[in-house]
Amino acid sequence: MRLKPLPHPSTNHHRHHHRTPSSSRITNPSRPSPNPRSRETVQLVHYSATMPKEPEISLAEKTFVLEALKQNLRVDGRGIHSFREIELSFGDDYGFVDVRLGKTRVLARISAEIVKPRSDRPFEGTFTISTEMGPMASPSFEVGRPTDLDHTLSRLLEKSIRRSTALDLESLCIVTGQRVWSLRADLHFLSHDGNLIDTACIATITALAHFRLPVITVSGEDITIHPVTERVPVPLSLLHWPICVTFSFLGEDEDGEVVCVLDATAQEEALREGDMTVTVNKNGEVCQISKSGGVAVEAETLMKCARMAAEKVKGIDKLIATALRDDEVARNKGNLDWLKEGKSENER
Amino acid sequence: MATTMSLDSPEIVLPGDYLPQLSPLLNPPQTDPETNTKPRSLRLGPGLTLSPSTPSTPILPYRYGTLNLLTHIKRPTASILSTPRHYHPSTNDPVLVTLLRTTAEQFIVQLTPYTPPAIIPFENYIINNAGTTASARKSRPNLPIGATIYARVSVVHKHLEAVELSVPDLNYGEVISQKNTSTTPSNQKNSNKKESQSTSVSSGTTGAASLANRAEVTPYILSISQPMTKLLSAEETLGKPLLSAVAAKVPFEMIVGRNGRVWIDAATQKEVIKVVRCFKEFDEAEAWNDEDGGLVKGREIVGKVCGK
Amino acid sequence: MTSSPLVPEISLNPLPQSDGSCQYTCPTSRTTILTSVNGPLEVRPKDELPNHATIEVIVKPGIGVAGVRETRLSSLIHSTLKSLILTNHHPRTLIQVVAQIVQAEDHTSLPLLLTPLLNCTILSLLIAGIPMRTVGWSVHLAVLQHPPKTVKTAEGQVFRLGRGGEDEMETEESEQIVVRNPNGEILGQAESSHTVTFSKEGEVLLIESMECSQGSGGQSADGQGWDISDFLRLAEEGKRICCEEGVEIIREALADRKVF
Numbered sequence: 001m002r003l004k005p006l007p008h009p010s011t012n013h014h015r016h017h018h019r020t021p022s023s024s025r026i027t028n029p030s031r032p033s034p035n036p037r038s039r040e041t042v043q044l045v046h047y048s049a050t051m052p053k054e055p056e057i058s059l060a061e062k063t064f065v066l067e068a069l070k071q072n073l074r075v076d077g078r079g080i081h082s083f084r085e086i087e088l089s090f091g092d093d094y095g096f097v098d099v100r101l102g103k104t105r106v107l108a109r110i111s112a113e114i115v116k117p118r119s120d121r122p123f124e125g126t127f128t129i130s131t132e133m134g135p136m137a138s139p140s141f142e143v144g145r146p147t148d149l150d151h152t153l154s155r156l157l158e159k160s161i162r163r164s165t166a167l168d169l170e171s172l173c174i175v176t177g178q179r180v181w182s183l184r185a186d187l188h189f190l191s192h193d194g195n196l197i198d199t200a201c202i203a204t205i206t207a208l209a210h211f212r213l214p215v216i217t218v219s220g221e222d223i224t225i226h227p228v229t230e231r232v233p234v235p236l237s238l239l240h241w242p243i244c245v246t247f248s249f250l251g252e253d254e255d256g257e258v259v260c261v262l263d264a265t266a267q268e269e270a271l272r273e274g275d276m277t278v279t280v281n282k283n284g285e286v287c288q289i290s291k292s293g294g295v296a297v298e299a300e301t302l303m304k305c306a307r308m309a310a311e312k313v314k315g316i317d318k319l320i321a322t323a324l325r326d327d328e329v330a331r332n333k334g335n336l337d338w339l340k341e342g343k344s345e346n347e348r
Numbered sequence: 349m350a351t352t353m354s355l356d357s358p359e360i361v362l363p364g365d366y367l368p369q370l371s372p373l374l375n376p377p378q379t380d381p382e383t384n385t386k387p388r389s390l391r392l393g394p395g396l397t398l399s400p401s402t403p404s405t406p407i408l409p410y411r412y413g414t415l416n417l418l419t420h421i422k423r424p425t426a427s428i429l430s431t432p433r434h435y436h437p438s439t440n441d442p443v444l445v446t447l448l449r450t451t452a453e454q455f456i457v458q459l460t461p462y463t464p465p466a467i468i469p470f471e472n473y474i475i476n477n478a479g480t481t482a483s484a485r486k487s488r489p490n491l492p493i494g495a496t497i498y499a500r501v502s503v504v505h506k507h508l509e510a511v512e513l514s515v516p517d518l519n520y521g522e523v524i525s526q527k528n529t530s531t532t533p534s535n536q537k538n539s540n541k542k543e544s545q546s547t548s549v550s551s552g553t554t555g556a557a558s559l560a561n562r563a564e565v566t567p568y569i570l571s572i573s574q575p576m577t578k579l580l581s582a583e584e585t586l587g588k589p590l591l592s593a594v595a596a597k598v599p600f601e602m603i604v605g606r607n608g609r610v611w612i613d614a615a616t617q618k619e620v621i622k623v624v625r626c627f628k629e630f631d632e633a634e635a636w637n638d639e640d641g642g643l644v645k646g647r648e649i650v651g652k653v654c655g656k
Numbered sequence: 657m658t659s660s661p662l663v664p665e666i667s668l669n670p671l672p673q674s675d676g677s678c679q680y681t682c683p684t685s686r687t688t689i690l691t692s693v694n695g696p697l698e699v700r701p702k703d704e705l706p707n708h709a710t711i712e713v714i715v716k717p718g719i720g721v722a723g724v725r726e727t728r729l730s731s732l733i734h735s736t737l738k739s740l741i742l743t744n745h746h747p748r749t750l751i752q753v754v755a756q757i758v759q760a761e762d763h764t765s766l767p768l769l770l771t772p773l774l775n776c777t778i779l780s781l782l783i784a785g786i787p788m789r790t791v792g793w794s795v796h797l798a799v800l801q802h803p804p805k806t807v808k809t810a811e812g813q814v815f816r817l818g819r820g821g822e823d824e825m826e827t828e829e830s831e832q833i834v835v836r837n838p839n840g841e842i843l844g845q846a847e848s849s850h851t852v853t854f855s856k857e858g859e860v861l862l863i864e865s866m867e868c869s870q871g872s873g874g875q876s877a878d879g880q881g882w883d884i885s886d887f888l889r890l891a892e893e894g895k896r897i898c899c900e901e902g903v904e905i906i907r908e909a910l911a912d913r914k915v916f
Contacts, residue, residue, distance in 0.1 A: 056458045058446040059494035060523070060611070064568045068617050075568070077625050077653065091759055092686065103632070103672045107758065111719045134716055136674070136692045136754040139462045143714050143722075186719050188756055190690065191671050360910050362782070362903070364790030364856055397742065397787070410742055410787040413915045429915040432785025434675040434695070462697045464749075506747055578916060586916060632672055637914045 069251035095211030103193035108203035125172020125180040137189035160279040164287035171237035194265040201244035245309035278309040282317035395428025444605030472514035567613035597654035661810035676784025680776035688759040693784040696749030708743035718757040793902025794853040798838040798846035852894035
């Protein structure tokens with residue numbers, strides 16, 4: 001995921017896929033070996049020369065985190081499988097959400113415009129997700145120089161949300177072959193303390209569910225977009241809410257098994273040896289599983305993770321639904337007040 | 349409440365503000381013939397700069413804060429008190445640094461993330477009471493990469509390639525990070541440090557006893573903000589409410605590095621985590637910015653983390 | 657001061673991990689900006705200056721990817737900051753400013769974004785403790801000719817440019833009004849828009865003026881320009897707003913920050 005400093009070669013680099021279980025345990029960095037590691041090391045040196053360095057994690061922190069995991073403890077006092085508190089807040093506009101997981105903070109904004117559809121898909125609108133990271137989240141992210149995390153994140157959101165057909169693209173069609181809605185989700189990464197993937201996914205789904213399309217009337221060639229004040233805008237046709245749950249593999253428990261933690265912090269991500277993202281919806285349907293290299297895990301663990309993800313997603317789904325309902329109530333309350341005020345003014 | 353605050357706290361100055369309080373100190377009276385005292389020149393601390401372009405107001409603040417003017421001491425000193433989060437190294441600061449790599453002449457260490465690395469030249473690294481330095485290859489401590497070194501800032505100059513640190517005596521040096529380190533020397537080391545920077549915070553003798561018995565506890569290095577660092581360094585004043593509240597629940601030892609790193613040790617890992625969480629949550633809530641200096645918030649956090 | 661509709665909503669250090677950050681909401685246009693400042697950091701060798709800190713300003717749009725508009729905005733901010741920051745204090749380092757447009761009435765309108773961006777950036781530099789020569793403040797002024805009655809403005813948001821030597825009555829009747837920090841609707845009816853930025857001492861830091869083609873309900877022809885004496889009076893009033901009210905806003909925002 002992130003650039004690994006050379007001193008911790010046992011922690012794996014997310015993008016390298018050629019990892020065998022035996023090689024992941026090697027801890028001697030200077031050992032010349034015919035295994036794939038030597039190539040990776042060269043590559044890492046190359047990266048570190050061109051990218052701002054991630055802060056070095058001290059040996060004391062590393063030892064402490066790994067020792068604590070043996071006793072099922074995490075530095076922030078959380079359980080191995082618990083998420084940080086998820087805070088959702090909405091802006092004045094529809095389709096704007098601010099998601100916080102501890103110190104990680106991501107904004108998502110949905111916007112829509114009317115365009116001509118692609119000629120090969122005349123019945124479908126379009127949906128794009130933009131995930132450019134900048135140094136606001138962490139000085140190690142540079143503008144115009146996407147990190148591996150950038151690529152992983154956009155690929156995972158693409159797989160999780162777009163390809164799982166969460167959004168009914170045909171419902172975005174206005175006039176076949178002529179006019180369709182083009183939706184885009186802009187994600188802004190404000191603060192990075194680990195688990196950007198799950199946070200970004202929650203932000204995108206919540207923003208899509210919060211968004212309202214203005215009502216349109218078509219008469220012949222003319223398309224009229226009714227402003228929000230004139231006609232109540234309509235929600236998008238979201239078929240289901242796929243939610244990512246990322247498992248980070250690091251350390252060992254008392255039996256020597258690799259520990260898998262949920263909602264890793266930046267520190268835990270820097271120390272992890274592998275990770276896996278499972279995308280599930282509240283019905284327990286798996287939309288996507290991604291495990292690109294890293295420490296090898298038992299097939300059994302994978303099943304356990306998938307089941308746990310399904311369980312977690314139920315809770316997250318509920319949390320999103322509650323937040324959306326609360327926001328709806330708050331908005332309507334404002335509208336009612338406004339109506340009442342208007343009325344009393346008229347009476348006078 | 350607002351009125352009492354404005355009475356208590358001196359006015360905030362902004363960069364470029366004229367400071368009339370400094371004017372009398374700029375042109376000190378000629379040597380007093382009766383007492384034969386020399387004219388005292390004003391020393392500028394952090395936050396103030398000489399501005400040659402404005403001769404009428406030669407000393408100007410360059411950051412926001414309050415003017416801290418000390419005239420009662422031998423040499424009057426003026427500075428701007430402020431609480432930026434960024435660490436600016438200054439000479440003699442005790443710091444906790446992470447070893448990045450070792451070259452032929454020096455240890456290259458990380459002072460703060462994303463800033464240029466600092467160096468500890470081997471001739472600045474004292475390894476025994478006789479004052480032997482680590483210059484000779486034989487005597488050089490073999491430190492693993494990622495080791496934490498307690499050092500002192502010796503040279504800072506903006507035009508120097510890197511900040512230079514030193515390990516001036518045995519109170520400094522590598523801070524144990526291995527669980528296998530035997531307990532006796534480490535305790536001794538800590539008690540040595542106590543005289544300089546480390547603080548052993550406990551609510552009685554039980555604390556020390558439990559620390560001596562620890563078997564495989566490892567200490568933790570916590571990163572905190574600059575205001576929090578200042579608070580923890582001032583353990584008898586600013587930091588006292590929080591430190592005593594935590595210590596009442598968990599006896600612990602700490603070494604504060606001015607670069608925003610704190611070494612924390614306690615009897616068990618669970619206890620270390622409790623201390624770490626108390627400090628971290630206090631810092632993240634910016635409780636030091638509360639009107640009461642974080643007294644209420646500190647108690648609340650300690651109660652939440654450690655139980656009533 | 658705080659109850660005035662002209663005072664922005666300011667939240668200092670909303671981001672826990674940057675050296676200094678600020679969220680700023682313009683009270684009238686509801687434009688919300690979030691800026692973070694980090695520094696002095698390690699600079700990339702190619703950007704290193706032997707005697708000065710390198711200032712990097714990145715403006716990230718709320719919608720879409722950064723384009724010409726964002727480049728323009730960041731270069732305007734950069735040149736303003738260059739005259740405020742004492743770059744010789746930290747040679748061979750990087751001072752990194754990132755501004756995120758969080759919410760805007762019109763994500764494409766440069767004048768509506770510039771003032772909040774500048775003010776928010778200056779506040780986050782202050783809170784980050786970056787060495788500065790002085791502080792500045794920016795105000796956006798829109799000139800409307802023959803304003804329609806429907807223009808909704810807050811109290812104190814509108815003023816007229818008094819002409820020297822003429823009595824009070826005449827200025828009252830003047831059909832030209834200036835609106836401070838206009839929203840998109842008012843800007844749409846404006847003849848010209850001026851973003852003026854002054855330092856605390858009254859030096860001009862940045863003036864960005866433009867003719868608005870919509871111009872007052874079509875009554876004024878496009879490309880007519882504006883009267884220079886009117887403009888000087890406008891700049892004078894802008895200077896007063898920046899140096900008095902703006903600096904007061906900064907002081908008040910920082911007043912409850914503890915220092916020790």
